[in-house]
Amino acid sequence: MRSYPAGGGEACSRAGEKAVPTEHGGCSELVTGRPVGRIVSSVLARVGVLGFLTALVAVVGVIVSALAVHGLVEEIEPAATANQAIYQDLTDMSAAVQTWTTTGLPSSADDYGQATLRLSAHQREVREFARGDRVLAAAVAQQEEAAQVWVDGYAEPQMAAEGGAGATPRQLRAGATAFGDVREAHQVVTGVFDDRVRTANEGVSLRLRATVVAVVVVAVVTWLLIARSRRRLNAELTNPILALEKIVQRMARGDHEVRAEGSGPKEVQAVASALNELADAQNRARAVEVWIQRELRTLDTAKDDFVANVSHELRTPLTTISGYLELVAEEFEGRMEPRHERMLEATRRNVARLKLLIDDLLTLQRAEGSHQQMEPVDLSALVRDVAMDVKITAARREIRVGVRTPTLPVPVLADRAMLQRAILNVVSNAVKFSDEGGVVDIVLTAKAGKAEIVVTDRGLGIPNGELDRLGTRFFRASNAVTNEIAGTGLGVRIAQTIVDRHAGTVAFSSEEGVGTTVVVRLPVQAGATQLTLVPPEPRSEDRNGILGTGLVRGEREPEPTA
Amino acid sequence: MARILVADDDVDIRELVEFKLSTLGHDVVAVADGAAAIDACQAERPDLAVLDVMMPGVSGLDAIRAIRADPALADLPVILLTARAQESDVETGFDSGADDYITKPFSPRELASRVQALLSRSS
Numbered sequence: 001m002r003s004y005p006a007g008g009g010e011a012c013s014r015a016g017e018k019a020v021p022t023e024h025g026g027c028s029e030l031v032t033g034r035p036v037g038r039i040v041s042s043v044l045a046r047v048g049v050l051g052f053l054t055a056l057v058a059v060v061g062v063i064v065s066a067l068a069v070h071g072l073v074e075e076i077e078p079a080a081t082a083n084q085a086i087y088q089d090l091t092d093m094s095a096a097v098q099t100w101t102t103t104g105l106p107s108s109a110d111d112y113g114q115a116t117l118r119l120s121a122h123q124r125e126v127r128e129f130a131r132g133d134r135v136l137a138a139a140v141a142q143q144e145e146a147a148q149v150w151v152d153g154y155a156e157p158q159m160a161a162e163g164g165a166g167a168t169p170r171q172l173r174a175g176a177t178a179f180g181d182v183r184e185a186h187q188v189v190t191g192v193f194d195d196r197v198r199t200a201n202e203g204v205s206l207r208l209r210a211t212v213v214a215v216v217v218v219a220v221v222t223w224l225l226i227a228r229s230r231r232r233l234n235a236e237l238t239n240p241i242l243a244l245e246k247i248v249q250r251m252a253r254g255d256h257e258v259r260a261e262g263s264g265p266k267e268v269q270a271v272a273s274a275l276n277e278l279a280d281a282q283n284r285a286r287a288v289e290v291w292i293q294r295e296l297r298t299l300d301t302a303k304d305d306f307v308a309n310v311s312h313e314l315r316t317p318l319t320t321i322s323g324y325l326e327l328v329a330e331e332f333e334g335r336m337e338p339r340h341e342r343m344l345e346a347t348r349r350n351v352a353r354l355k356l357l358i359d360d361l362l363t364l365q366r367a368e369g370s371h372q373q374m375e376p377v378d379l380s381a382l383v384r385d386v387a388m389d390v391k392i393t394a395a396r397r398e399i400r401v402g403v404r405t406p407t408l409p410v411p412v413l414a415d416r417a418m419l420q421r422a423i424l425n426v427v428s429n430a431v432k433f434s435d436e437g438g439v440v441d442i443v444l445t446a447k448a449g450k451a452e453i454v455v456t457d458r459g460l461g462i463p464n465g466e467l468d469r470l471g472t473r474f475f476r477a478s479n480a481v482t483n484e485i486a487g488t489g490l491g492v493r494i495a496q497t498i499v500d501r502h503a504g505t506v507a508f509s510s511e512e513g514v515g516t517t518v519v520v521r522l523p524v525q526a527g528a529t530q531l532t533l534v535p536p537e538p539r540s541e542d543r544n545g546i547l548g549t550g551l552v553r554g555e556r557e558p559e560p561t562a
Numbered sequence: 563m564a565r566i567l568v569a570d571d572d573v574d575i576r577e578l579v580e581f582k583l584s585t586l587g588h589d590v591v592a593v594a595d596g597a598a599a600i601d602a603c604q605a606e607r608p609d610l611a612v613l614d615v616m617m618p619g620v621s622g623l624d625a626i627r628a629i630r631a632d633p634a635l636a637d638l639p640v641i642l643l644t645a646r647a648q649e650s651d652v653e654t655g656f657d658s659g660a661d662d663y664i665t666k667p668f669s670p671r672e673l674a675s676r677v678q679a680l681l682s683r684s685s
Binding site: 311312316317318323330355 | 572574575578581582616645666667668669670671
């Protein structure tokens with residue numbers, strides 16, 4: 001007893017401890033990977049953050065640079081200008097003092113007063129700016145001090161004196177010396193201011209450069225991150241999908257053992273798992289199919305063996321009976337009464353019938369089996385051979401057998417002996433059911449890849465209601481039984497089975513009392529012109545073969561002697 | 563006339579052949595299996611042997627091979643009796659060295675004519 005292959009059950013075991021039965025009755029493995037959406041969005045988030053960072057760095061850099069420029073333009077430069085103004089004021093004062101001392105014009109006294117006011121305003125402005133800058137503050141203080149020395153020691157005493165009186169050379173020298181100190185102090189302050197402006201300019205350009213560098217750095221980092229993400233997406237998304245595609249292709253090519261790996265994103269894992277389940281199910285179905293085919297083959301062989309054994313077991317006693325009957329007939333030849341001869345004849349006739357039945361059963365079993373030896377056969381020659389076979393039998397009852405076949409060979413792929421048997425059955429039936437002196441026509445035509453054998457007789461015909469039962473085992477037409485025409489009821493069935501095995505068809509049309517037409521259609525072998533047709537075997541070898549019985553079948557049952 | 567060996571495990575068929583060939587005046591030696599057939603061939607030196615294919619123990623085909631292996635019996639005409647008529651069986655029969663074969667059920671008259679034909683050919 002063979003065990004049936006395991007059905008379900010094992011399918012889910014691979015899924016591990018968390019096998020979940022799905023609504024389709026299958027099992028789905030626990031899927032552990034991340035979904036595609038999450039993988040992609042994490043990458044997008046990183047790229048987004050870096051993009052934002054780039055923008056931020058750019059904006060901050062621009063603001064810082066702008067502030068530096070603002071400081072330069074709005075603070076340092078006005079202060080430097082005010083510092084220049086201080087020297088101008090002092091120069092104006094010096095000019096006013098000189099005008100006053102030489103001419104005594106009242107306008108010069110006004111000029112001096114205004115210049116003094118401007119000077120203190122400008123000095124305040126510069127002092128304000130210099131606060132917090134120690135070097136600048138010291139220089140500014142030095143300048144103010146020198147200015148004060150000049151004002152207190154020379155300008156103020158000159159202005160206080162009578163205008164137009166002129167200054168003494170000694171006073172002039174002292175004033176020039178004091179102004180020289182002022183100029184020197186001013187040059188120092190101007191130098192410091194130049195230094196400050198230069199520093200501020202450098203700061204601005206440094207900030208701009210830093211901004212550019214920072215933006216470039218962030219851009220490079222972003223680019224690196226994108227490249228890394230691309231590699232990661234490849235590894236996490238593309239590669240598992242491509243691997244899965246390879247697996248599917250291998251499955252399609254017939255690799256039944258290959259299974260998809262459970263890697264990659266959740267969706268890919270789910271597809272892989274479903275694919276594996278499908279492959280498992282297919283393997284199980286295939287196993288069942290193989291099992292069924294094996295069982296069928298076993299059954300077929302058993303049936304073949306049974307029929308062969310039974311027919312062998314039947315033939316042995318049949319040989320004995322028919323042999324001894326023959327011996328008895330020989331021994332008593334000429335000494336028997338007519339009724340004894342009739343008894344012996346009836347016995348002999350029925351032994352022959354039994355023999356025919358066993359032969360037909362064995363032939364049918366062989367036709368139903370699959371042990372066929374297909375070879376290219378010329379149907380034209382085969383049909384002519386069959387006609388030759390029946391002509392002798394037909395001639396005894398003066399039945400004319402006409403054959404018409406194409407002159408060229410009609411190649412078909414066939415088991416020669418079997419196909420010959422099928423056509424012989426059809427043709428010998430036509431002869432058997434023909435009236436004495438009748439006509440049987442056999443016409444073979446071949447066109448468009450189909451060969452057609454039409455066998456027509458003008459004999460007994462088949463009753464209308466019985467036509468559809470033709471070809472069922474042991475069926476015999478009622479008029480054949482009434483007319484005592486011998487037969488096993490297997491001939492048509494055998495012919496149909498054999499033609500069916502050759503991918504052909506058998507069609508019947510008949511009218512009782514008018515005749516029967518049988519059409520056998522067979523596929524012509526394509527490109528068979530290149531094939532060498534196997535010549536028919538010598539006829540002598542058929543004398544004891546299955547073909548021999550066909551001749552007996554054609555004979556009308558001898559009339560019982562009155 | 564001639565000495566003929568008949569081997570068949572079925573007693574009725576053995577006797578049927580024996581009767582028919584005796585009627586024709588032959589000296590018939592009948593045995594029931596293949597091993598006895600080989601022994602009888604060596605001991606009795608028949609002019610012809612009729613062997614059934616399906617016999618218990620040593621089959622007809624095995625017996626033919628054994629007979630053909632013996633140089634003294636290599637030319638002995640042998641007719642096989644077979645219950646099957648498939649071409650492959652017939653081929654096996656001829657391949658193993660049979661001169662003729664007859665399918666069961668056979669007519670004693672047919673067998674007799676085959677025997678006569680083989681005898682006249684070998685003499």
